[in-house]
Amino acid sequence: MGVTKEGVESSLSSKLNPSHLEVIDTSGGCGASFAIEIVSAQFEGKRLLERHRMVNAALVEEMKEIHALSIKKALTPDQWKQQQESEKSQSTAQDASS
Amino acid sequence: PVRCLSAITPELKTTLDKVVTSHKVVLFMKGTKEFPQCGFSHTVVQILTSLNVPFETLNILENDVLRQGLKEYSNWPTFPQLYIDGEFFGGCDIAVEAYKSGQLQELLEKTLCS
Numbered sequence: 001m002g003v004t005k006e007g008v009e010s011s012l013s014s015k016l017n018p019s020h021l022e023v024i025d026t027s028g029g030c031g032a033s034f035a036i037e038i039v040s041a042q043f044e045g046k047r048l049l050e051r052h053r054m055v056n057a058a059l060v061e062e063m064k065e066i067h068a069l070s071i072k073k074a075l076t077p078d079q080w081k082q083q084q085e086s087e088k089s090q091s092t093a094q095d096a097s098s
Numbered sequence: 099p100v101r102c103l104s105a106i107t108p109e110l111k112t113t114l115d116k117v118v119t120s121h122k123v124v125l126f127m128k129g130t131k132e133f134p135q136c137g138f139s140h141t142v143v144q145i146l147t148s149l150n151v152p153f154e155t156l157n158i159l160e161n162d163v164l165r166q167g168l169k170e171y172s173n174w175p176t177f178p179q180l181y182i183d184g185e186f187f188g189g190c191d192i193a194v195e196a197y198k199s200g201q202l203q204e205l206l207e208k209t210l211c212s
Contacts, residue, residue, distance in 0.1 A: 048195060049188050056175050063175045068138065071191045 003032040003062045015058035016040045019077050026070070033068040039080040048074065105166040114171050119184040122209050123153035126168055127178040131155045138190040139178045145197045151206050183209045 005025045012021055020039035027033040036055065043051045051074040056063065063069070075083065118124050125142060129135030131153075134143050146153045158165040158177055165177075172179050172186045180187045182205060187193070196202035 048192055049186075052188065052192060053173065060175075069176060070138075 003065045005034065008034055008036070008059060008062055008066075011062060012036070012038060012055070012058050016042050016054065020080060026068070032062075032066045034066065035070040035072050037073040038071070039073070039075045039077055041077055043074055043076045105163075106170045107167075110163065110167045111171065114167065117156070118181040118186075121152075121154040122183055123151055123206065124181040125153055125155045125178055126158050126164075126181075127155050128157070128159050130157050135159060136177070138176075141190050142178045142180060142193045145193055145202070149197075149203055149206060151210060182206065 005023050009021060009023050012018060012023070016038065018038050018040045020037070022037040024035040025033070026035050038055065042054065046054070052071050055071055055074060056069075059066070059069070073080075123146065125139075125146065127134060127136075127139035127142065129139055131143055134140035143155070156164070158168065168177075168179060169175055174186065174189060176189055178190055178193075180189070180193055187205075188196070193202065196205070
């Protein structure tokens with residue numbers, strides 16, 4: 001038993017309907033520990049604290065066993081797109097200078 | 099499903115109300131300011147220290163009633179928990195984001211100068 005990466009993914013997928021989701025198992029074998037990147041239209045118009053509360057609520061069952069949860073990104077699809085584009089343009093700039 | 103939510107007594111709630119309003123910045127954490135016992139708690143201590151603001155810390159590892167009660171009081175399942183001006187601000191990830199964007203410094207300046 002225990003919380004798996006797949007379990008966390010399926011709870012988040014069913015409750016927050018994310019357009020992008022990345023769950024990284026950061027436990028290193030010492031118990032359930034995860035880092036999350038999630039993009040969902042349901043975050044629209046919500047402050048970061050509210051978004052994190054939504055993620056915590058979606059994982060209420062899992063949280064009983066999870067030792068550490070790090071929400072690295074909780075973005076709306078628009079913010080995600082912007083961030084991707086700015087990363088892309090940065091890496092292009094780096095390529096050009098190297 | 100019916101869930102029993104009773105880790106927090108009215109007395110504990112009154113105490114917590116007092117604690118979070120008696121200091122401008124309160125951090126409920128694992129360990130102490132001097133000896134954080136978890137990387138996430140350590141990170142928030144470092145942030146507050148670098149911003150050079152006075153802050154109070156409480157070690158939740160020493161008090162399980164406090165630890166369980168706070169999860170309900172804040173409606174937040176993990177520690178550390180940062181309170182600013184009597185209001186729950188967030189956990190480690192939120193503190194880091196707000197620190198990077200400058201919003202945390204802005205809020206603290208506003209709070210401490212008021």
